[in-house]
Amino acid sequence: MxxxxxxxxxxxxxxxxxxxxxxxxxxxxxxxxxxxxxxxxxxxxxxxxxxxxxxxxxxxxxxxxxxxxxxxxxxxxxxxxxxxxxxxxxxxxxxxxxxxxxxxxxxxxxxxxxxxxxxxxxxxxxxxxxxxxxxxxxxxxxxxxxxxxxxxxxxxxxxxxxxxxxxxxxxxxxxxxxxxxxxxxxxxxxxxxxxxxxxxxxxxxxxxxxxxxxxxxxxxxxxxxxxxxxxxxxxxxxxxxxxxxxxxxxxxxxxxxxxxxxxxxxxxxxxxxxxxxxxxxxxxxxxxxxxxxxxxxxxFDTQPFATGNRIAIITNGGGHGVLATDALYKNGLVLPELSKSTQKELRKSMPPIVNIRLPLDIGGDAGEQRFVAALEALSKDPNVDAIMSITLFQTPGADEKVASSIVEFGSRKEKPLVVVSTGSTYTRSHTNLIESSGVPVYDSPDQAARALAALIKYSRYRKGMIT
Amino acid sequence: MTSLFDYDKAKVLLNKYGIKSIESRYVNNAEDAIRFSKGDDIVLKVLSQKAIHKSKSGLVKLGLKEDQEIRKSYNELSRKASKLKPYKIIAQKMVKNGIEIIIGGSVDVQFGKMVLLGLGGIYVETFRDFAVRLCPINKQDALSMISQLRSKKIIAPDKKSEDMIANLLLKASKMFYNSDFSELDLNPIMLHDGTYDAVDIRLLK
Structure with missing residues (x-):
């Protein structure tokens, strides 16, 4: 040596x-x-x-x-x-x-x-x-x-x-x-x-x-x-x-x-x-x-460890929520049941059209307020190990304020957070901001799920668990 | 040149590492085999350096019980084996119901000795459900090999069977790692009645 x-x-x-x-x-x-x-x-x-x-x-x-x-x-x-x-x-x-x-x-x-x-x-x-x-x-x-x-x-x-x-x-x-x-x-x-x-x-x-x-x-x-x-x-x-x-x-x-x-x-x-x-x-x-x-x-560059495989999906597009759920299971990850207190909290902060269950579809008109409320509630839920936020910028509610709130939230590094955002010019101008502030952004739910699975597997190895 | 290690000696070596193998004995004629059977179901196999895939070549006879069956099979095997001299015929007690696994060892040119665990038996290369690790392995590695298998729930349905396989894997890995053999096949190892028996042993130098 x-x-x-x-x-x-x-x-x-x-x-x-x-x-x-x-x-x-x-x-x-x-x-x-x-x-x-x-x-x-x-x-x-x-x-x-x-x-x-x-x-x-x-x-x-x-x-x-x-x-x-x-x-x-x-x-x-x-x-x-x-x-x-x-x-x-x-x-x-x-x-x-x-x-x-x-x-x-x-x-x-x-x-x-x-x-x-x-x-x-x-x-x-x-x-x-x-x-x-x-x-x-x-x-x-x-x-x-x-x-x-x-x-x-x-x-x-x-x-x-x-x-x-x-x-x-x-x-x-x-x-x-x-x-x-x-x-x-x-x-x-x-x-x-x-x-x-x-x-x-x-x-x-x-x-x-x-x-x-x-x-x-x-x-x-x-x-x-x-x-x-x-x-x-x-x-x-x-x-x-x-x-x-x-x-x-x-x-x-x-x-x-x-x-x-x-x-x-x-x-x-x-x-x-x-x-x-x-x-x-x-x-x-x-x-x-x-x-x-x-x-x-x-x-790996930016996110904290997580040894559990329960992923909460937030989405402002229904179809992406479905695809993301498929991607989770394909990669050995699961969608958990939300805790009672999270359900209560979300019921209060979300409009009646939002179903309080995962994947949490906060609606195509969701803006900063709903994204923040959802991220807050899910990050506290003991049933959730990591969060995938599907943020489609083609929707009327998603704008630079949504991007900034994700950045702010990501900087806390409480649980791994990844963003899925599919799109081109307008989308990229926002995802560049998000990613350069330390929250990884993926084009598709499948990429995000693969990355989360890799992070969890490695986290388990670091904690001496069977992978 | 690759050479097959004597079966009886291999049995003794396994035993030294606490690995159980099925009751067996070399037999010299049909009557010898009948005496070994004592009314139990037995298996007759031809062992020869020239026959690598015994069952594919029809050199294994399973489920023999009646004297006449044993006699007929013995004679048939010795006729086939005459082309494979020198050879030996071995008689083994037969485990009828069980799950077959494979534990093996080989040497990689880059990394050295490796140990393998998989769903065993004659379909091992069809299903290709196996896990490999570098020797030496620890308990953690053994458990992770089991959990890597698609057939995990079949071969290790509960904690007890999982532990048994993990310990067996540790012993086999240790034996192979400490030896100067280049290939090991314990295939199949029969899991039955909460225990196991190595049914076929192949150690190559």
Whole structure:
């Protein structure tokens, strides 16, 4: 574990560098080394930036160009390498001599195309100088708080998420960048993003270790295709998943039925089942789709724990109440009976047309007053573990006052609260407000129910209950 | 090369971990089997490294009671088994009514030894109702495996049966985890009369 501890300490320099050398920086638009430089300029990186290139250019984007990192002569926290694979070892040696504290290799052409020899060199040079390396064959890292961004994706092509508490780790660059783009249109924000590619040095175990202890990270979201150190991953997970939720999507579900199986057990329990077992047993939150990653991230980022599965639905649309009820039961959740005192309280505050039972349909003309009264009553009811508020903004009564009252209510964090709001422009202007204030919003009851089920399952795990 | 561990030795090993298996004995001829039966229903099975799926290959004869039945089945099995040398024929007492479960073990290349619990018997791969965990497991894990099964209410209808299965699972997992075997099938284990019997044992190296 000692080795891991040093890597952990050093990842801070990769995530929050005060000085960055871009090796392979280029003045030619369209080149990876150009996009990386442009990004550092665009995101407003506050530290020192040192473009490195030996092609004779003096300046790139106004920054003095160095022929080698060894010419920089100042402290370098992070070296971003985007040169062809075959010269990466030479460049890494120079980074080592220049005492760079961390390296990101974005270049491809290593073990992913069968070039294991060069990748082994990367590993041995990293060991020799004791420098943590992210990659190769990856996008690298993004840290909006530190304005650090090694992604070679131009800012006009992919939106950058705002600062927040969700950290996202992706083995794949394309999954990573597309999800990042989506996160930026969600109400929640990003703590750290790490695309780690071939995981030659820093792998999923190191990253889980680092992020589980990271003070800025509330939720870890993982896209993995495989784990290199299975047993270490499991050992670490035992503590990591007790510190914060780890949502995981495993790509590449290989069919079970190993050729060599001589027993029923071996033919049933293939690699996919092993991963599923690990996720269940060690408290991971398993996502089935890319969408799940987003739905789960936002509920875990903001909502309190709930170990019971009784969900109160409030709705200003009858059909949505029916669909939401179906969605609850499909996901192992139930609609409870309201307590006598809640029924009494609601009878007083609701007009006669409102039936006092769940799903609580407060009417298409419901405005702020009815939403507030319903939220107040249900949050006190001991029969209710969490609340789903279906808030359709197409209705005459739903407006910014309704949105604000949900925000106000959500800030109390007494019980988990999620909002379902289906719609476009007008709706989104309100749901953006709600979500950026810390109440997750879903387009459909099914998404909301899936997220609630995941929250409850994880809450039960954290409380040591059988899940 | 995968090899099947001797049935009698496997029985002894299970017993060491407190796992009960059905009364059984190797038999050398039909008369031997008749003596073992003592009028009870028995099962005759061919055990061979070359026969992995016994019941599919017609190498199991169930519900034998009359001397003549036993004799006829024994002779038929030994004829079939002559192609599978070396082989042994085993006689077992038969549990007629019970619920069949499977407890198993296998090794995953990435994570190591795993234990499996499922609805057992010959349809295990048809219904595919099973739960898997990494070894070693604790009581909590065992209970969560049971609650994961769709057939939970069939195999563990009450707290007592749930506890019995959980404890059995813990013992089997411990035995497999401590051993150097790569595959384990206890399939079926018969749940009956508030207790259980491992009816078929397969341990592979």
């Amino acid at each position: 000692n080795d891991q501890m040093t890597k952990y300490a050093n990842l801070e320099k990769i995530m929050e560098p005060k000085s960055v050398a871009v090796i392979g920086a280029s003045e030619k638009p369209g080149k990876v080394g150009n996009a990386i430089m442009q990004n550092y300029v665009d995101v407003g990186f506050q530290g020192k930036l040192y473009p490195v290139n030996n092609n004779g250019i003096d300046k790139i984007m106004g920054f003095k160009v160095y022929k080698s990192i060894l010419d920089v002569k100042s402290e370098i926290d992070l070296a971003v390498i985007s040169v062809p694979a075959e010269i990466v070892p030479k460049v890494m040696e120079e980074c080592g001599k220049a005492k760079a504290k961390g390296i990101v290799i974005v270049s491809g052409g290593f073990s992913e195309v069968g070039n294991t020899g060069i990748q082994e060199k990367v590993v041995s040079i990293s060991k020799k100088y004791n420098i943590p390396v992210i990659g190769p064959n990856c996008l690298g890292v993004m840290d909006p708080r530190a304005r650090n961004d090694t992604l070679f994706l131009p800012t006009f092509k992919i939106d950058r998420p705002k600062i927040g508490g969700v950290s996202f780790v992706s083995q794949s660059g394309s999954v990573g960048s597309s999800i990042l783009d989506l996160i930026s249109s969600e109400g929640f924000g990003l703590a750290r993003f790490i695309s780690y590619g071939n995981a030659a040095v820093v792998d999923e175990v190191d990253l889980l270790n680092y992020l589980s202890k990271d003070k800025y990270t509330n939720v870890i979201v993982y896209y993995i295709e495989g784990v290199k150190r299975g047993r270490e991953f499991v050992e670490l997970a035992k503590t990591a998943t007790k510190l914060k939720p780890v949502v995981i999507l495993k790509g590449g579900v290989t069919p079970s039925g190993v050729n060599a199986a001589h027993s029923h057990t071996a033919s049933l329990a293939g690699s996919a089942q092993a991963y599923e077992a690990v996720f269940r047993q060690f408290g991971f939150v398993e996502a089935e789709t890319l969408e799940d990653l987003l739905y789960f991230a936002k509920i």
